[in-house]
Amino acid sequence: MISFIDQWYFKLPDNVDFQNKRLKIVGKKDRVRYVPMDDVVYEILARRRNMKGLIAPFPLTYSYTLKKVKKYYEKAKIMNANIHTFRRTFGSLLVQQGVSIFTVSKLLGHSSVTVTETHYAHLIDANLREGVKVLESIL
Numbered sequence: 001m002i003s004f005i006d007q008w009y010f011k012l013p014d015n016v017d018f019q020n021k022r023l024k025i026v027g028k029k030d031r032v033r034y035v036p037m038d039d040v041v042y043e044i045l046a047r048r049r050n051m052k053g054l055i056a057p058f059p060l061t062y063s064y065t066l067k068k069v070k071k072y073y074e075k076a077k078i079m080n081a082n083i084h085t086f087r088r089t090f091g092s093l094l095v096q097q098g099v100s101i102f103t104v105s106k107l108l109g110h111s112s113v114t115v116t117e118t119h120y121a122h123l124i125d126a127n128l129r130e131g132v133k134v135l136e137s138i139l
Contacts (some may be wrong), residue, residue, distance in 0.1 A: 016045055027109045095123040
């Protein structure tokens with residue numbers, strides 16, 4: 001039997017939209033969202049797509065991803081991290097750079113902005129403090 005992740009792997013060529021530079025992500029309860037690719041991701045996937053014998057840029061299975069993540073965490077000497085750490089870091093960095101909580105919610109595929117606020121509101125508070133400091137420097 002093919003697992004959900006393996007099914008996504010076999011559909012991967014259809015989930016990479018090179019023309020519009022975006023990825024189709026199928027999440028919980030088969031919810032679909034589209035996430036834009038930056039230039040680095042686009043370049044890596046395009047290069048891998050053109051390698052002979054690959055039907056997909058890489059095997060996006062849980063075991064393959066976990067193996068690669070562990071390898072790079074060990075190489076970087078990062079402790080107590082897992083695959084979900086990337087997702088939290090992605091969301092945190094966006095919020096800290098002033099990206100709207102609505103946009104972060106959509107990119108992460110949360111069911112509502114409230115879910116995103118629950119996890120990232122403390123970072124928004126820090127941005128507000130920085131905004132007040134800017135005002136202080138003007139006055």
